Each structure stands twice: as structure tokens, then as C-alpha cells.
Amino acid sequence: MKTGLTTSVVLHAAMLGFGLFTLSAPSALEVADVEAFPVDIVPVESITQIQKGDKKAPANEKPAPKPTSRPDIVPDAQNVGDNKIDSDKPATPEPTQKEVDVAAAPPPSPKPEPKPAEKPKPEPAKQAEPKPTPVPATEVTPEPQPKQDVKPDPVAETIVNDQAEAEAVKLPENAPAPEAKPKPPQAQTAKTPDRKQDDKQAQEAASKPKSEEKEFNADEVAALLNKQKPSGGGAKRSTEQASLGGKKDTGGNKLSQSEMDALRGQIQRCWNVPAGAMDGGALKVSVQFKLSQTGEIEGRPEIISGGGAAGIERAAAESARRAVLQCAPYNLPADKYEAWADVIVNFDPSEMF
Amino acid sequence: MENLPLAQTGAELSIWALFWQAGWVVKLVMLGLLGASVWTWAIIVDKLVAYNRMRAALNRFEQIFWSGQSLEELYRNLSDRKTTGMSAIFVSAMREWKKSFEKGAKSPLALQTRIDKAMDLALTREMERLEGRLGFLATIGSAAPFIGLFGTVVGIMTSFQAIAGSKSTNLAVVAPGIAEALLATAIGLLAAIPAVIAYNKLSSDAGKIAVRMEGFADEFSAILSRQIDEKVAQRA
Numbered sequence: 001m002k003t004g005l006t007t008s009v010v011l012h013a014a015m016l017g018f019g020l021f022t023l024s025a026p027s028a029l030e031v032a033d034v035e036a037f038p039v040d041i042v043p044v045e046s047i048t049q050i051q052k053g054d055k056k057a058p059a060n061e062k063p064a065p066k067p068t069s070r071p072d073i074v075p076d077a078q079n080v081g082d083n084k085i086d087s088d089k090p091a092t093p094e095p096t097q098k099e100v101d102v103a104a105a106p107p108p109s110p111k112p113e114p115k116p117a118e119k120p121k122p123e124p125a126k127q128a129e130p131k132p133t134p135v136p137a138t139e140v141t142p143e144p145q146p147k148q149d150v151k152p153d154p155v156a157e158t159i160v161n162d163q164a165e166a167e168a169v170k171l172p173e174n175a176p177a178p179e180a181k182p183k184p185p186q187a188q189t190a191k192t193p194d195r196k197q198d199d200k201q202a203q204e205a206a207s208k209p210k211s212e213e214k215e216f217n218a219d220e221v222a223a224l225l226n227k228q229k230p231s232g233g234g235a236k237r238s239t240e241q242a243s244l245g246g247k248k249d250t251g252g253n254k255l256s257q258s259e260m261d262a263l264r265g266q267i268q269r270c271w272n273v274p275a276g277a278m279d280g281g282a283l284k285v286s287v288q289f290k291l292s293q294t295g296e297i298e299g300r301p302e303i304i305s306g307g308g309a310a311g312i313e314r315a316a317a318e319s320a321r322r323a324v325l326q327c328a329p330y331n332l333p334a335d336k337y338e339a340w341a342d343v344i345v346n347f348d349p350s351e352m353f
Numbered sequence: 354m355e356n357l358p359l360a361q362t363g364a365e366l367s368i369w370a371l372f373w374q375a376g377w378v379v380k381l382v383m384l385g386l387l388g389a390s391v392w393t394w395a396i397i398v399d400k401l402v403a404y405n406r407m408r409a410a411l412n413r414f415e416q417i418f419w420s421g422q423s424l425e426e427l428y429r430n431l432s433d434r435k436t437t438g439m440s441a442i443f444v445s446a447m448r449e450w451k452k453s454f455e456k457g458a459k460s461p462l463a464l465q466t467r468i469d470k471a472m473d474l475a476l477t478r479e480m481e482r483l484e485g486r487l488g489f490l491a492t493i494g495s496a497a498p499f500i501g502l503f504g505t506v507v508g509i510m511t512s513f514q515a516i517a518g519s520k521s522t523n524l525a526v527v528a529p530g531i532a533e534a535l536l537a538t539a540i541g542l543l544a545a546i547p548a549v550i551a552y553n554k555l556s557s558d559a560g561k562i563a564v565r566m567e568g569f570a571d572e573f574s575a576i577l578s579r580q581i582d583e584k585v586a587q588r589a
Contacts, residue, residue, distance in 0.1 A: 004399030004400075
């Protein structure tokens, strides 16, 4: 036994020693650099149906309109936009407005300034009245210029800061005063030479004849002017990145081809084609039924075409109705419920064989 | 990518490092299996040597026995020596023969039975010596894989607990623990495979030797039976 034990121990020691040196850390597994193969899985709906989105944005996985900047959420809003109130009118483009803002930033300040200035000095204003029609820009402009210098910022600032509401409050006070009339023409004439491209000019031009016809009130004009941002569009907020799409979902809630196929297949499985109906191309049956949101059938499926009073036609109609009832809980996308709330299924035995 | 980061970030994977990283249960299992392996090989070496010697001894004895030498002389030569195998059977039978016959046994039939019994006893003793410890090989052969598996399961359990602790399923975290756990199974198999092979070979060898010895015992019993008959006839 001793010899056996000693040889065994020696052998094991040798093996272990050998293993320690040769079986040390295995060499790292080398993996060939394989190019990743990008695969896109595109649902059919994204091609066949236009989703809400942005026309200029690149196609994204998830359809989404342009992101909106306002954080507050308007409940039940349908149309995407930055508006406070949900409206389906398209948003007025902002870029033109920006140009106006840059150019028009100084002019609004001179306009309000004269108003307080007028009240003490009614006479020069009346003298100015006849002038507006000829409108020599050079003559009129010098008048407001000194006034601007005399009464600078503080008033202008307060008025600029005032919102349309504040002006509306002022209206009644100024309305009776006749002295206020002359000023607006001056202000208008002052503007016209400044920039002829202004949008507001057109509005003011429109208001001119009116002022000639009846008593003209500058504050009224100011009140009529829409100082709010020109706005349209909806109030639904979007935070997703914009992706390619239309303004509206055109067919977003139509069942896609694959979903329709699924429904068809489900019903087909439950359908026992009546014996003897194989050759009968005339035994087509249309069944109409209503579905609840859970996919259950509501009411009784109606046979709206095909079927007959007796015989094989009646059997075919009944088998179709049975098939619809048997498959009852239909699993359809809940967000397209409108599309499948009312379903008409055509049963054609000749297509089964 | 020349190397996977696994080899760098993971713990060292040499056998020695794997052993030291293992938990104490797994270490115990590994050490136990290593001991079993050592003992298995000790038995294998011992038995191989013993069987070779036994075969050589059988050959030598058969040669002497059938050489025509007188049995009395052979018995005198062997009786004072330590005997193994066939010689042990021969000596035990001759001793019984001498004790009974020289004192003048009355019944030859009873003498025959006694001699057979004595030879059977000697044969059993010899076989016991030959086959001793072979059972250990069988046990190791069947149990070592399970013991190794036990070590692996425990090791993997602890490594999964470590994964839960580190909250990462990164392969670099998982792999060393599983590797060290699998080492236990490897050692178990390393011990079990030679044990099974050796057990099968050694037990068949032992069976062959036993057949040879039984054959000799029967032959010798026949010779003695003839002798008894002759002696009884002479007396009558």
C-alpha cells in the first residue's frame, strides 16, 4: 500500500505542478469585429396612413408633431399648438412678425407719448388737422420729434408695459375729449414715412377714412390694434421630437391591413363552412355587428345581405352569425375603436376552398 | 477590438486563483475530491502491483505443483513460509489432511468434507485480500461527480448572491464565480473517471484470479479424494 500511496501522491503533485504552469489564465477570447446590421421594423400603417407630425422633420419611429414651448396642459385639446385656446385654424407664421418687431420697436413709443402731451396743448393739434391729407412727411415729423425729446422714457415705458386691458380702461376717459383727435393723424403721418412695409400701416390706413367720417379716437385705434401675438393653432402640447407627418391624422385610426387580416383570420377559424356550400358562390353573407371597447359583441349580429328564408342559404347565414359570436372577444387596438366599433364581415364560402 | 475587456476586468482565471477565490464549502469539496483522487490512484497502483505479483505466484506454484514433486515435500517447504494464493489453499488442505489422516480418521467422507471446507475458507480469505478496497474505487466512481456537482451548485449559488449584491449581470462579474464553481465538478470528474475504469479492470482481473484458484482447489480436492480412497482401500 505504501508504494501505491507514494506513487499516487507523487503523480498528483506532478500533475498539479504541471497544471499550475500550463493551465494558468486562459488566453482571452478573440472576437472578430462584426459589423452591426441595422434592421428597421416598419409597421405598415406608417406608410399607408399619414400620422400627425411635421412636414419638414425627418421620419421618426414615433409620429409626433413639432414640439411646443408652452408647458401648461389644456385638457381635451385636439390640435397641437402653443395657443391658450384650442382652435383648428392653422397657426399664423411667426417669422414675419419678428421682422416687424425689430423695425417697429421704437415707433410704438412715440405714438402713445403725444397723447398725454396733447391734452394741455389742443391748439397746435387742430392746426395740424388739415395737413394729414397732403402728408408731407418732412413737415409733420419735426413736430413729434421735439416732443419725444421733451417727454422721454418714463411715460413711454409705462404705456408700453400696459396691456391692452389697461388701455381699454383708459378709453372712456379719453373718449369724450375732442382734443385728442388731431394727434393720431400726426402719429400716423409720422409712421408712414418711417416704414412703408409695416403690416399695421394697412390697418391704420383703413381706420383713417373711418376717422374722417365720424369722430376719431386714437385710443380706440390702439384698442382695436391687436397687440397680442398673432396666433392660431391648437392648444395640445407636444414634447416629442418632431417627425415626418401631416397636419392631421388622415387614417391613423383606420385598421391597418395586418390588423384587418388578424380579425379576418380570427373569424375564419371559428367559421364552420356549411356542408354543400362549397360550390355555392351565391351563398355570400354579410354580417354586421357592433363591438364594445373590450371587443365583446354588443347586441345581435345582423345579416345585412345574403342568407335566405330556408335551406342552404339560411344555413350559410346562420353559420356566419355563429362564427362571429363564437370568436367573440376580439382583440383589436383600443386607440382605433372608432374604426371597429361597427364591423361588417363578408363571408364567401367559395373563397374557403 | 483585439481583446474582450472581460479578460482584463475579470478576476484572474488561473486554476490556482480560482481555487483561492472559492468559498470555504467549495474549497472543502475540492480538497476532499483531491484527497479521494490521491487515494484512488494509490489503490490502483497497489492493486495493479498486487495482481501482477499474484499472477506470477500462481504461475510459479502451478509449475512446481505439476512438476511431479511429492506433495509431502512441497508441503514441508511451504508450511513454514507465509503463503498466498494457491499455495495458501494447498497448505490449508494439506494441514487438514495431515491432522485428520495421520491421527487415523474413521470416516473418509467426513475427511473429504473438512478438506473442502478448509480450502474454501482459504480461498475466501485470499479473495478478500485481493478485492479489498476495490469497493472504495466503486464508491468514488459513482459519488465523486455528485460531490463535485454539489460544490458547483454551492459555488454558483454564492456567485449569484454576489451578482445580486453588485447589481450587475455583466459577464465579467458572473464568469469568474461560475468558472470557480465548475472547477469543483471538473475535479470530481477527474477523480471519478479513473476510479470507474480502474474498478472495472481490477474487478475483472480479480475475477480471473479467483476462477484460477477455484479451479486449482477443485482439482486438488479431486486428487486428495483419490488419495483418501486409496488409503482406505489399503487399510481394508
